[in-house]
Amino acid sequence: MIDFHCHLDLYQNPEKVIKECEDQRIYVLSVTNTPSAWKHTSFLASNSKRIRTALGLHPQLAKERIHELQLFEELIPEAKYLGEIGLDGSPECKNFWSEQTKVFEKILELSSSSGGRIMTIHSRNAASEVLNCLSKHPNSGVPFLHWFSGSQQELYRAIDFGCWFSIGPPMVSSIKGRQIISKIPKDRILPESDGPFTSIKNKQTHPLDVLVVYQVLTEIWNEPIDIVENRIFTNFKKLLLQV
Numbered sequence: 001m002i003d004f005h006c007h008l009d010l011y012q013n014p015e016k017v018i019k020e021c022e023d024q025r026i027y028v029l030s031v032t033n034t035p036s037a038w039k040h041t042s043f044l045a046s047n048s049k050r051i052r053t054a055l056g057l058h059p060q061l062a063k064e065r066i067h068e069l070q071l072f073e074e075l076i077p078e079a080k081y082l083g084e085i086g087l088d089g090s091p092e093c094k095n096f097w098s099e100q101t102k103v104f105e106k107i108l109e110l111s112s113s114s115g116g117r118i119m120t121i122h123s124r125n126a127a128s129e130v131l132n133c134l135s136k137h138p139n140s141g142v143p144f145l146h147w148f149s150g151s152q153q154e155l156y157r158a159i160d161f162g163c164w165f166s167i168g169p170p171m172v173s174s175i176k177g178r179q180i181i182s183k184i185p186k187d188r189i190l191p192e193s194d195g196p197f198t199s200i201k202n203k204q205t206h207p208l209d210v211l212v213v214y215q216v217l218t219e220i221w222n223e224p225i226d227i228v229e230n231r232i233f234t235n236f237k238k239l240l241l242q243v
């Protein structure tokens with residue numbers, strides 16, 4: 001199985017979660033919320049063959065951590081993946097919108113000048129704005145919209161632009177989320193847990209909970225589980241060729 005967006009470093013006991021991922025042979029993209037978390041988070045997974053660490057600066061932290069852009073720039077040569085990055089247009093984040101756009105644009109600029117990266121992007125209440133920024137930086141890499149929740153029009157624009165999508169437990173358990181998933185091309189999807197920030201029946205999600213994503217895809221695609229697993233793994237291999 002694959003969990004393409006998980007905050008391993010923010011579990012109470014990351015070592016235990018990592019050990020469980022290893023035992024179950026699950027591939028994980030371990031995202032970070034600040035450049036200062038990069039070193040320790042990559043170290044956590046340094047002996048894990050199936051875990052990769054992404055360098056991030058979360059939009060919700062854009063104001064308090066804008067000074068870490070310098071560190072982001074220093075670290076980007078080491079990082080094949082970027083995230084969590086993006087924009088958040090919700091009311092509580094709108095008052096530092098200018099810092100958010102400054103941070104996101106700078107990261108896209110750095111990614112472009114480094115040859116492009118696979119990027120896992122937050123776009124809550126800001127899908128159009130994220131797409132506008134991506135359009136300005138066409139060489140920034142492969143954009144993954146994680147937990148997409150925009151309009152149908154924004155979804156089609158993202159698909160036309162070439163975006164990929166990572167989908168998790170909250171999306172597969174809501175009607176709107178399932179409608180979105182049914183419209184995404186089957187060859188642009190990977191599962192995610194977004195743990196530990198999401199929950200299933202009031203229990204914090206674990207990377208292994210991506211199983212529920214596979215199960216719901218069998219319903220949405222009307223295909224047996226082995227076909228779904230094959231598709232997802234084929235997508236993953238295709239993506240890795242672009243790193």
Ligand code: MN
Nearest residue numbers: 005084194197
């Ligand atoms: Mn996240």
